[in-house]
Amino acid sequence: xxxxxxxxxxxxxxxxxxxxxxxxxxxxxxxxxxxxxxxxxxxxxxxxxxxxxxxxxxxxxxxxxxxxxxxxxxxxxxxxxxxxxxxxxxxxxxxxxxxxxxxxxxxxxxxxxxxxxxxxxxxxxxxxxxx
Amino acid sequence: xxxxxxxxxxxxxxxxxxxxxxxxxxxxxxxxxxxxxxxxxxxxxxxxxxxxxxxxxxxxxxxxxxxxxxxxxxxxxxxxxxxxxxxxxxxxxxxxxxxxxxxxxxxxxxxxxxxxxxxxxxxxxxxxxxx
DNA sequence: CCGGATCCGCCTAGATACTG
DNA sequence: CAGTATCTAGGCGGATCCGG
Numbered sequence: 001x002x003x004x005x006x007x008x009x010x011x012x013x014x015x016x017x018x019x020x021x022x023x024x025x026x027x028x029x030x031x032x033x034x035x036x037x038x039x040x041x042x043x044x045x046x047x048x049x050x051x052x053x054x055x056x057x058x059x060x061x062x063x064x065x066x067x068x069x070x071x072x073x074x075x076x077x078x079x080x081x082x083x084x085x086x087x088x089x090x091x092x093x094x095x096x097x098x099x100x101x102x103x104x105x106x107x108x109x110x111x112x113x114x115x116x117x118x119x120x121x122x123x124x125x126x127x128x129x130x131x
Numbered sequence: 132x133x134x135x136x137x138x139x140x141x142x143x144x145x146x147x148x149x150x151x152x153x154x155x156x157x158x159x160x161x162x163x164x165x166x167x168x169x170x171x172x173x174x175x176x177x178x179x180x181x182x183x184x185x186x187x188x189x190x191x192x193x194x195x196x197x198x199x200x201x202x203x204x205x206x207x208x209x210x211x212x213x214x215x216x217x218x219x220x221x222x223x224x225x226x227x228x229x230x231x232x233x234x235x236x237x238x239x240x241x242x243x244x245x246x247x248x249x250x251x252x253x254x255x256x257x258x259x260x261x262x
Numbered sequence: 263c264c265g266g267a268t269c270c271g272c273c274t275a276g277a278t279a280c281t282g
Numbered sequence: 283c284a285g286t287a288t289c290t291a292g293g294c295g296g297a298t299c300c301g302g
Binding site for chain 2: 020027033034110115
């Protein structure tokens with residue numbers, strides 16, 4: 001019918017775009033990744049996380065922890081001491097992100113080089129014009 | 132020195148986190164992916180893109196196009212007609228994203244199922260308590 | 263100690279109107 | 283046609299104070 005030879009129906013593309021956006025959403029923001037990284041060395045208490053992430057405010061930390069919990073990346077456990085002790089720890093499910101994260105890390109590093117090269121090329125072009 | 136057996140130095144982790152954030156940043160937002168998808172079927176003019184992406188405003192489209200161009204994902208060409216014709220097209224470099232995008236798409240789809248399962252489990256738990 | 267509640271400033275997407 | 287100019291709104295991150 002048209003010149004698109006492949007399986008790119010509009011609906012499939014939209015579903016794909018949405019799936020990608022979901023992924024973007026769950027790891028996006030300033031703190032989510034550092035938090036998951038910080039929890040890789042073991043379970044932590046609220047205050048410990050706050051100290052490690054230096055400069056995060058309790059409100060934001062609390063919200064981010066809730067987000068991560070809702071997505072199943074961390075588990076929150078309350079111990080009935082006085083005062084209460086709250087422990088946060090990574091779940092196994094958090095590891096399911098590793099492929100995505102690695103791809104992103106790798107691409108991001110290459111991209112940094114690519115951008116540098118682009119601006120070098122551009123500088124050369126400007127020089128050529130200037131002469 | 133400490134109990135971390137692996138190669139996770141603080142600096143390496145930070146660099147990794149930054150690389151990941153770069154990747155997140157360049158494809159983030161409501162429009163970047165749909166735009167790249169739309170340009171997969173061939174070069175397009177400004178107005179064509181606006182029509183395909185229905186509901187994007189020219190200001191936002193213009194900004195997003197600039198972003199994509201700065202990252203080297205698209206090429207902008209001005210033809211000296213009256214009135215001027217401007218053509219946007221994907222670069223080969225845009226294809227370098229395919230691995231990342233595919234991983235994200237796949238993970239996003241699985242995650243949707245995972246979330247569903249989590250809420251089902253939770254509903255079960257509530258039912259058990261209610262009885 | 264672990265947060266919740268409230269207020270506040272910023273950034274940016276969007277709406278609308280306009281220009282070369 | 284291919285954008286720019288101006289204004290507004292709302293969401294997010296931060297600061298500060300409060301409570302269990």
